[in-house]
Amino acid sequence: MxxxxxxxxxxxxxxxxxxxxxxxxxxxxxxxxxxxxxxxxxxxxxxxxxxDSKEAVFNELMLKFRSQLKEMVVDSRLESGIQREDVRDVIQNVLRNLFGFLLMDPDLTQIGFFIGEEASEVKEELTRMIAQNLKAEQRDGYFHPEANMDIVAECLVGTIERLTLQELLCGKSTPEYLAEQVVNLYMFGLTSHRD
Amino acid sequence: MxxxxxxxxxxxxxxxxxxxxxxxxxxxxxxxxxxxxxxxxxxxxxxxxxxDSKEAVFNELMLKFRSQLKEMVVDSRLESGIQREDVRDVIQNVLRNLFGFLLMDPDLTQIGFFIGEEASEVKEELTRMIAQNLKAEQRDGYFHPEANMDIVAECLVGTIERLTLQELLCGKSTPEYLAEQVVNLYMFGLTSHRD
Amino acid sequence: MxxxxxxxxxxxxxxxxxxxxxxxxxxxxxxxxxxxxxxxxxxxxxxxxxxDSKEAVFNELMLKFRSQLKEMVVDSRLESGIQREDVRDVIQNVLRNLFGFLLMDPDLTQIGFFIGEEASEVKEELTRMIAQNLKAEQRDGYFHPEANMDIVAECLVGTIERLTLQELLCGKSTPEYLAEQVVNLYMFGLTSHRD
Amino acid sequence: MxxxxxxxxxxxxxxxxxxxxxxxxxxxxxxxxxxxxxxxxxxxxxxxxxxDSKEAVFNELMLKFRSQLKEMVVDSRLESGIQREDVRDVIQNVLRNLFGFLLMDPDLTQIGFFIGEEASEVKEELTRMIAQNLKAEQRDGYFHPEANMDIVAECLVGTIERLTLQELLCGKSTPEYLAEQVVNLYMFGLTSHRD
DNA sequence: CATGAATGAGTATTCATTCAT
DNA sequence: AATGAATGAATACTCATTCAT
Known part of the structure; x- marks a missing residue:
């Protein structure tokens, strides 16, 4: 206005x-x-x-979150042609950035991720983008060929969502730590040996 | 009344x-x-x-969900002294039961998991119980000793939450399938070889 | 409702x-x-x-007025084939009925004739119907052939409107008296001799 | 100010x-x-x-209309001692001037004649002045002695009002034409022979 | 066991108006 | 001569809840 x-x-x-x-x-x-x-x-x-109205402020905030998130995700898109031994670091990096972004404006994160009606839409979008990346990496032979990457992406988004709420926003864990934990869990599982 | x-x-x-x-x-x-x-x-x-009131009905529904969930979880608590080669099947079983339970009354699941203000409390409780189990199994040497089981439990709950909403309740996937996918992902990760 | x-x-x-x-x-x-x-x-x-709303009550009142008015007008439509010497009485009758109707529910008349935004529409409709009748009578040779009946109808509606407000609704004149005055004026003018 | x-x-x-x-x-x-x-x-x-306020502007506009109208009416007051054969032309002249005036500033006319709460007062004043003139002419024998000139004046004002709105301001008729129609109607009626 | 009728308390929104600059 | 910024006061509408029957 x-x-x-x-x-x-x-x-x-x-x-x-x-x-x-x-x-x-x-x-x-x-x-x-x-x-x-x-x-x-x-x-x-x-x-x-x-x-204009209560709804209008809310929408403005929602839009702000969505566009910032999109920008963030686009910026940190995985470059193709990474070395096998770098995959883990690259993904960990992406996750650290994402958690870092979500920590920057906690109120906005709450709104965009949990409060708004569009929140599920937001997370679905995020899921789609993650699934795409994971599938590419799967094709490149970095991941187990039989894993259902759509499901994995959803698992990951649920994980991010929960960790954001329970660990990140209340200050219990740092983006770095969470990124590391998640990467280890999702890449190597609970039973295997990690480097 | x-x-x-x-x-x-x-x-x-x-x-x-x-x-x-x-x-x-x-x-x-x-x-x-x-x-x-x-x-x-x-x-x-x-x-x-x-x-008594709108709030009262809601609370009654919430309570119903919580007590059913608690009962369900208690029933399927892992018996100690399982064989190493059974761990995977046992956990997969638990997950299948959980997803099965969440599918039984979709409205109640929505309320107890997503709508109510107590929902986060519910999920925190669930997280605690899962963490407890995971820690026991970690002590028994079934899992990687350095994994932070509190974080893992939260990842798992987030995963369950999201899969429930996006796959289970809308009929896209069955409890069996989801349990299998999750168990594979969380036990062996995306990179390792599964049996 | x-x-x-x-x-x-x-x-x-x-x-x-x-x-x-x-x-x-x-x-x-x-x-x-x-x-x-x-x-x-x-x-x-x-x-x-x-x-439903303030507007809704108003519309209901407006509608009530419009439909009652329409019914009234339709009922008192001039029958064709009247004798030349009866024209005056017939018209006077119609006018008396109209004034009588407008006096029945003064609040409704105010609303339908003066307050509502549809009021002009209402009066235009009334004008059209009156013009139609006048034209028929003109064709039958009862009226001066060169008078512009559309204009005359508008004059008459303006006259009715004004008399309703200034004489009828405040109780200064009766429907009978007004009908008589208007009929004399519009049929014979101020200069001519009346029977 | x-x-x-x-x-x-x-x-x-x-x-x-x-x-x-x-x-x-x-x-x-x-x-x-x-x-x-x-x-x-x-x-x-x-x-x-x-x-000073919204009301103040409105009042200023209303006042402007009223004073201009009064001036107009005073200017075109009928001179006494007109010839019988001129009455019609004189009145037609007055009406033409009046319609001409109302057409000069359509916005102001709308306000002064239709919008303002004083509008009815304005029209009542106009009615009084017209009635006065008509009565004088009636006394001079130009008009039928039994016509109720107060009523006639009101009819005339209603007629002017309506024609102004429906014919004049929207450009459908000219002041000249309206003056002629009204004079014929009011002086000779619908049945009699006009010159 | 159920209903017709009514209400208390709250909330977003609008608009004419003003103060300091 | 004009404006950026702010406000007091009012009003339509909603919803959970209740009472008498």
Whole structure:
């Protein structure tokens, strides 16, 4: 909507941040405009100066998460032609980046991954992209040829989702650690010997 | 509340079933009492004849799920002293049973696993129990000694959660198939050779 | 909406009547639901038990007026083949009936003739029907052949509108008197001799 | 309010013109200050630089219409002592002037005749003045002695109102044509012979 | 066992208006 | 002469819940 002076931009940003936090903490329905504006030090009409509706702010936040996530994923797409001995490091890297991204803006992650109705869509997209990568690597002979990579991708996304919520966002584990654990588990399993 | 005649029991059961379905489909907030009673062929006051409040029905459903789940898990707890060559089959069995259970009442699974605020609690409990089992097996030397079993348990629960939603409840995969895939993935990883 | 017991019908009717009165007195925008329900001895939610929205009640009232008016007009359509000496009485009769109808439910008349956005549509329709009748009579030689009957019909509707507001609804004149005056004026003009 | 430089006068005039147009098109309540200022290329506070309130602009427009109308009517007041054979032309002249005036500023006419709450007052005043003239002419023997001139005046005003809206403002008829039709109708009626 | 009828409490949204610059 | 930013006050509408029958 408005794009005027610097002061207005600040108010808008404040509202957006508070809204993200409220949505993340209480979910969409329990979040009240009155709370948002009061925490932002403004009154209700000011909210409508910058956003069309409660739904509109939420969508803006959702969109922000989705586009940032997409950008992140595209950037860290696996280059083809990696050496067999590098596969593990490359994947671990990707996972570390992903966890790092999800940790950057916890409120946004909550919204995009858990709160929004689009969340399942988001995760399905993510699943598709991961499945694609895994299949390519499978074709290159890096992975067991009989594994169902669509299922594996879903397992991985579920794993990421859960670890994000239970370990990452509450500060119990770092992106590095989680990436390492996941890579070991998914590449070598619980029984085999790892390097 | 009431425990009157057979007719009343029927109405109560109908309300409970419809409520479960509505909650599963639309979530807690979007579910309206008016919709529930109308679908059950009753009027609003009748609802309050059998339940204290909207929250109360929801809690009853949640409780039902939790206790059934607990019972299920307790029943299929791994007996100690299994042979090394049976471990895989035993775990696969447990997973098959779990997926089978989650498929029995899809509405209830939705509620207990995804809708309710207690859902995370439920999954944390499940995680703890699984972690316990895994740790025991790790101590017995069945699993790689350096794997962090708390993390692995969380990975597994995330995996179960996601597969339940994306494969099981929508009918894309059977409990058997999922159990097999998960067991292979988690025990041997993507790179190693499986029997 | 609801069509249950007699008591509910009464409440609904009361709301409708009060709404009509408020709309008639204050116009659409100034009329508040809170006023309507309070005057009807009810609370806001009850209003929505019987009507979908403020707009919906208004539309219902408008529709009621329009259909009653149409019925009235259709009923009193001039029969063809009247004697030359009866024309005046027949028309006067029609006018008396019309004024009588408009006096029956003053609130509804206000709404349908003056308040609603459809009011102009209503009057245009009325104009068309009157023009049709006048043209038929003109063809039969009862009226001056060069008069533009579309214009005359509009003059007549304007006249009816104004007299309704200024004479009829405030009780200054009766339908009979107005019908007589209008018939004399429109048939014989201000200069000619009347029987 | 202000009467500053030429630039301010221009802004004020622009606001007034846009306001008139908005009021004419959408009515008082649906007209928003935000729309007016935006169409005038200004911001909301500027509006309050020139007018006290929304009501104030509206009143100013209403006043403008009323005073112009009064002036018009006073100017074209019938001189006494006209010849019997001129009566018709004189009246037709007056009507032509009136329609011409109403066509000059359509927005203002809309407001003064149809939108404002004072509109009925305006028309009542007009009715009184017309009735006065008609009565004078009746006393002079130009009109049928038994006609109720108060009623006739109201008929005439209703007629003018309706023709203005349906024929004049939308360009379907000219002031000249309408004046002629009305004069013929009101002086000679539908049945009699005209010269 | 069930219902017709009603309500308390809450919430998003709108718009005219103003203050400081 | 004009604007960026903000607000007070009001209003339609929703939903879980209850009472008398």
């Amino acid at each position: 408005r794009k005027k002076g610097a002061n207005g931009q600040k108010s808008r940003a404040r509202l957006l941040a508070v809204a993200a936090n409220e949505f993340a903490l209480s979910g969409y329905h329990k979040t009240k405009i009155s709370t948002i504006v009061s925490r932002a030090g403004l009154t209700q009409p000011s909210f409508y100066l910058y956003f | 009431r425990k009157k005649g057979a007719n009343g029991q029927k109405s109560r059961a109908r309300l409970l079933a419809v409520a479960a379905n509505e909650f599963a489909l639309s979530g807690y907030h979007k579910t309206k009492i008016s919709t529930i009673v109308s679908r059950a062929g009753l009027t609003q006051p009748s609802f309050y004849l059998y339940f | 609801r069509k249950k017991g007699a008591n509910g019908q009464k409440s609904r009717a009361r709301l409708l009547a009060v709404a009509a009165n408020e709309f008639a007195l204050s116009g659409y925008h100034k009329t508040k639901i809170s006023t309507i329900v309070s005057r009807a001895g009810l609370t806001q939610p009850s209003f929505y038990l019987y009507f | 202000r009467k500053k430089g030429a630039n301010g006068q221009k802004s004020r005039a622009r606001l007034l013109a846009v306001a008139a147009n908005e009021f004419a098109l959408s009515g008082y309540h649906k007209t928003k200050i935000s729309t007016i200022v935006s169409r005038a290329g200004l911001t909301q506070p500027s509006f309050y630089l020139y007018f």
